[in-house]
Amino acid sequence: MLTHDTGYTIIVAETHARRCATPMDVLVVGNDAIATERVLELLQRDGQIRIYRSVPPSPPDVTVMECPLLTRTQREVLQAYAQLGREQDVAEERGCSVRTVKHHLSDIRRLLGVKTTVQAVYIATRAGLI
Structure with missing residues (x-):
């Protein structure tokens, strides 16, 4: 990002x-x-x-902030993806496999109800999750 x-x-x-x-x-x-x-x-x-x-950006959704949809690890993975832009780079930075990153991103997309990781980054950014 x-x-x-x-x-x-x-x-x-x-x-x-x-x-x-x-x-x-x-x-x-x-x-x-x-x-x-x-x-x-x-x-x-x-x-x-x-x-x-x-x-345009909007203020974070207070409800989402009080009861986050994502775990701390999921937020960290999504934040790293937003900054680095590639699953492989996220895996290297976090010291895990690309498969693990893909699994986290898949769970994040499912939880946020979106099809792409870019959409997940957008929603999480707007909601103040990352």
């Missing part, structure tokens, strides 16, 4: 990008609509990145 001084956050995930030769998944979350749209334009310029959505 990259955060810029102007208040926007870019979440990039390289899952399947190399294997399937498909564009990377990118999520841009920002306070300034004009700055966010400018980031989207720059990212799409070369055609290698597909933008799914651009949304």
Whole structure:
């Protein structure tokens, strides 16, 4: 996850990008609509990145904060994925196998009711879980 001084956050995930030769998944979350749209334009310029959505951040959901859906380990894995963008890098950083990371991410997606890890990062970020 990259955060810029102007208040926007870019979440990039390289899952399947190399294997399937498909564009990377990118999520841009920002306070300034004009700055966010400018980031989207720059990212799409070369055609290698597909933008799914651009949304302003919201305050954390207090209910979710009081009763978190994810365990501490799941939050740590998702946070590491948001920062590093690759399952292999998360595994290396945490000293575990890629299979373990994939298992955690699968559980996280199921618990949050989403199909992709990028969506899970987005929801967890918006909810203040990571």
